[in-house]
């Protein structure tokens with residue numbers, strides 16, 4: 001089996017932080033909806049949601065910085081795979097029989113397209129989240145004058161809600177795709193975000209060490 005170190009420790013910590021906080025944010029919001037609207041349990045659950053939301057924002061900020069200063073496979077440029085996307089579209093539209101997508105070291109070319117969407121979604125969630133925090137709970141970074149300002153409240157809440165559904169859908173797709181490659185290609189794909197190493201069938205060559 002060929003093996004290469006692709007994702008360094010900060011990239012893995014930031015992935016774990018963002019993934020875990022997203023799951024906790026989905027959970028706290030789902031739980032809050034189970035309780036009486038003006039009750040204290042629901043209020044406490046929203047307070048936990050906002051607390052986790054702030055931690056999520058710190059991870060997101062560091063991830064954006066790392067997009068520009070991190071190693072090759074952690075950079076934003078590694079997520080934009082124009083040539084690979086073009087080749088996939090051309091082979092999809094063409095009459096020739098389609099082979100499997102070529103997945104070199106680093107992100108899977110199809111997955112990287114979705115990861116870019118996830119980071120855009122994260123930004124919108126952060127922005128709508130901090131505005132809602134001021135409107136509903138009179139807390140956070142947004143100026144105090146927006147407390148109880150209902151002008152765009154419904155639009156902000158619906159945007160926040162629909163993207164949350166999208167992120168839940170992405171999580172299922174993400175894990176299913178990883179399981180699919182684990183079983184089909186018989187390579188330990190989960191390892192790359194655990195130990196940092198990616199594996200491919202065949203014997204190691206010199207290029208894999210770079």
Ligand code: HEM
Nearest residue numbers: 015019022074106107108111115118167171189190192193
């Ligand atoms: C148990 C849960 C999870 C596991 C085992 C896992 C595993 C992985 C692995 C192995 C990769 C690298 C795949 C590749 O090279 O293309 C990856 C990347 C990624 N995952 Fe996850 N993931 C999990 C949960 C999540 C969740 C909940 C989210 C967000 C909703 C998420 C978002 C991402 C993103 C954005 C990337 C690209 C990372 C980057 O370069 O910044 N993951 N994940």
Ligand code: HEM
Nearest residue numbers: 022025026029050053054125126129130132133136161164
């Ligand atoms: C991936 C990130 C996030 C997810 C998945 C998420 C999920 C949700 C969901 C599903 C709701 C319920 C929407 C509804 O009632 O229709 C909600 C509401 C809310 N979220 Fe988030 N959220 C995220 C990030 C944040 C952040 C970063 C903050 C602020 C720091 C935040 C603050 C709030 C507030 C204030 C509400 C409204 C509570 C209310 O209705 O009283 N969220 N969130």
